[in-house]
Amino acid sequence: MLFISLNLVRVQAQTVTSAASSTQASTPLSSRPLRVATRLIPPFVVQEQGSLTGFSTELWQSIAKQLKLKSKTSVSPTMPDLLAQVKSGRADLGIAAISITADRDKDFDFSQPIYDSGLQILVRDQSSGSNTMPGILTLLLSPIMLQFAGIILLLSLVMAHVVWFLERNHPQGIIENKAYFPGIFKALWWSAGTLGAQADEMPKSGVGRFIAIVWMFTGIAFVAYFTAAVTSSLTVQQLQGDIRGPDDLPGKRVATTQGSTSAQYLHGHGVQVQEVTQITQAYEALLKKQVDAVVFDAPVLLYYAAHEGSGKVQVIGSVFRKEDYGIIFQQNSPYRKSVNNALLALKENGTYDKLYNKWFGDKS
Known part of the structure; x- marks a missing residue:
């Protein structure tokens, strides 16, 4: 009789544990909306008619849907401000066009890469200027x-x-x-x-x-x-x-944004840098002939040259200092692993490729 009673207690305990595990598995990662920091940087984050879109924006929306999360996005004016929001805990994560670097990895955790990028050079359209x-x-x-x-x-x-x-x-x-x-x-x-x-x-x-x-x-x-x-x-x-690549930049006036990996690269190579808060200010300085070139993330420059800057500017040379973009978290963030799992799932089910092709064209 005692043996039977002990077995019944064990079965009940296992049932309670199983139910608790099932309840925990279905519980969302956060009971409140996640605070997401971003910044406007077409084509990754674009503001159209008061709402945000773009590759990074839509990718995060897909991740949140995969994890059944709600989130609230705030737009930071600069990259340093975005990083500060995540580091201080005012934001749970950041997503835009954030390069994964060794320096940043000391203070933050990153997701799996969401985009393969690098730096490139933008100059005024030489097809007209060379005439x-x-x-x-x-x-x-x-x-x-x-x-x-x-x-x-x-x-x-x-x-x-x-x-x-x-x-x-x-x-x-x-x-x-x-x-x-x-x-x-x-x-x-x-x-x-x-x-x-x-x-x-x-x-x-x-x-x-x-x-x-x-x-x-x-x-x-x-x-x-x-x-x-x-x-x-x-x-x-x-x-x-004569500007055809990064080796031609010393001695030229070059613009880029503050706190960016491109600014770090230019300073490290002895280039005269004019740092601005927004990449649009660098474009304006180039068109006004206040600088000779703009160095920044390749996909961002290519998007501008194909849209607002069409016929005015051109991207030259190949991509240099290749780097990956990732979603940024506080160190030891409880959200990082789940976001990584969702990101991998989106790559496996084809959602990632659809978003990529929509904003950048066919990979092949």
């Missing part, structure tokens, strides 16, 4: 050149009136007609020709000859200045076209 005529036209229409041309035009008018006044009453003067019209037109023609060292005749009066010599030297100086300006402009264009 000589557009470069010269840009120079001619620049504010400095227009101001200089205005001064020359004003001096030409003054010189024409001086010569007209001195020569109109001279018996053998170059201005045959004493009247203002059409005499001034002849004087203007002479003034323009002398400026280009193409004058057919010289004034007959002594003062007129002296003024003509001064004006001719002014013309020589103008031609020399114009030639030097054009040569300098075309040389700058040629130098910009």
Whole structure:
């Protein structure tokens, strides 16, 4: 009888344990929505009509669905801010385009890689800049050149009136007609020709000859200045076209974002870096010719060059400093293992490939 009673107790205990295990297995990872930190970085995180989308955004939504989790996403302005949110516990995890590095691994835990990436270089579209005529036209229409041309035009008018006044009453003067019209037109023609060292005749009066010599030297100086300006402009264009890879970056002005792996790489290779808070600011600096190139994550640059920057910029060279993206957690996070399992499941069932093809095209 005692033996039977002990067996009944054992069976009841196993039943209770099994029920408890079953209940625990069906319990969600968190009773509250997970706090997810991200940042806008197309095509990984894109804001459209007030809502977030993009490869990383949709990947996290698929992971959360797989784990039956609810989450609340907050957008950080910069990568350092995103990392700080996760490290301080204000966010449970971070996802965007976060590179897995040895330095970050000291302070955080990472998921399985979610994307294979690397750095690349963005420059202004050289197909138009390498053409000589557009470069010269840009120079001619620049504010400095227009101001200089205005001064020359004003001096030409003054010189024409001086010569007209001195020569109109001279018996053998170059201005045959004493009247203002059409005499001034002849004087203007002479003034323009002398400026280009193409004058057919010289004034007959002594003062007129002296003024003509001064004006001719002014013309020589103008031609020399114009030639030097054009040569300098075309040389700058040629130098910009010399950027073909990371080895060409030293000596160039390069923009990237603060706290990024690209900034770390550039500083480590002695490149003059202009750091900005948003990658869009780097694009703007490039288009305004404030920098010669932008170095950043390859997929981000390729997406910009194919969309907003189409016809204005181009990505050059091959990918360098290859790196992986991952989801970032606090160290010893209770969510990391479950997220990894869900991520692997999404890769196995084809969901990951569908998202990849949607945002980046067919892998093959």
